Amino acid sequence: MSLSKNKIKLIRSLKEKKARNEHHTFVAEGTKLVNDLMASCRCQFLAALPEVLTAHPGMKADEMVTASENELARATFLKTAPQVIALFYQPDQPAGEIVLRGRLSLALDGVQDPGNVGTILRIADWFGIDQILCSSDTADIYNPKTVQATMGAIARVKTYYGDLPSLLSGDADLPVYGTFLEGTNIYGEPLTTEGVIVLGSEGKGISSEMKKRINRKLFIPSYPAGRSTSESLNVAAATAVVCAEFRRRQG
């Protein structure tokens, strides 16, 4: 069994969201990521170098084939061909109400770069935030670039897509944080152990609808204070600083 032309075509088609949704699958590449995902997602198809299958008996899929370096190079989305490429079934969006009390969650409001979304999942995972609400115009977490950027965090962090204000509705007292240039210095503000941290789009920031829901406006101070500089931090960098500070207070 080798990696057929049809399978290579199928894998490459999954770059597009439409095809991913049709097949209800997504692509993961590389030994570590594929192994991480084995614990939480069912694997539909897996192609790997023969020695990789021998070395990782935990890699199981409904359909498994050995592949040559050349075949993997033709199928991959990466610059350097991985040793394994797998298709996983997309987990169903968890049913039931989203619990926002008693924990920290992130909300992505139109974050459009797939790499940023993946990096944010990885940051959330590091800081023990296991739930992310995403507006419908946020990049799809199953985009191959996103999946790779999560470095496995996609297996541990739950995501919900939908209309953000609706996902948050029903609890007007819930602390909802966002970062703004006119916000209050984060280091001087009380930070709660529960609530939602909203991250805005790279170009447009937080939407006017979500601004209304935010009841705690924060600011990450630049240095020296007030110096004219880049207008903002990259959204993933801002996420890292804010999450680190929330957790430092609890540490």
Add this chain to the structure above:
Amino acid sequence: MSLSKNKIKLIRSLKEKKARNEHHTFVAEGTKLVNDLMASCRCQFLAALPEVLTAHPGMKADEMVTASENELARATFLKTAPQVIALFYQPDQPAGEIVLRGRLSLALDGVQDPGNVGTILRIADWFGIDQILCSSDTADIYNPKTVQATMGAIARVKTYYGDLPSLLSGDADLPVYGTFLEGTNIYGEPLTTEGVIVLGSEGKGISSEMKKRINRKLFIPSYPAGRSTSESLNVAAATAVVCAEFRRRQG
């Protein structure tokens, strides 16, 4: 005057480092970035929509042409065609000795992703760090992806490429920081107002040679402490957390 086929070919050739070094130029795209660079770099060539030239009289170049959307779309490295594409001369590496005392600097040790390098420049700029030492195997700051990711910080942050241990030599007492899984919790450590923060390669971490030069090993705690999670933060995310913490102490 319009954007000729030859110029489009020239612009696209500058994706490669070899061509950039031959021409001693780099590409910048978009009104904000090009305007930011005007203050610090000489512009060799500029192509823009006619209305952009009218609206931004500060945009000056040795050679300027108006261009159609279609022409800009053929020349761009971005997904969406910008309103202006410019070629800037690469500034010469600053002459004289690198001053490491009395300030914070970053050192990139094999950071290979152009986007990460650009994001790190943007983070440095935000936190008032205006000098970055780069190992020779760190991604070139003039890579178009890097230039765009800096969002203009490339105009304000100085970079030096070379052999990192040599660039640092001669001052054995200089505080040199690095993050390691076995480091000490950054929140419990004294942080100096001068020194170098070393950031390692995405795959291999900090090189063994640079490890020897690091005299303060830090750790960004995950949450809850000791939980098994993603093995690490993305290098740009870690840079953001570390720089924010250094500056918080000084704030």
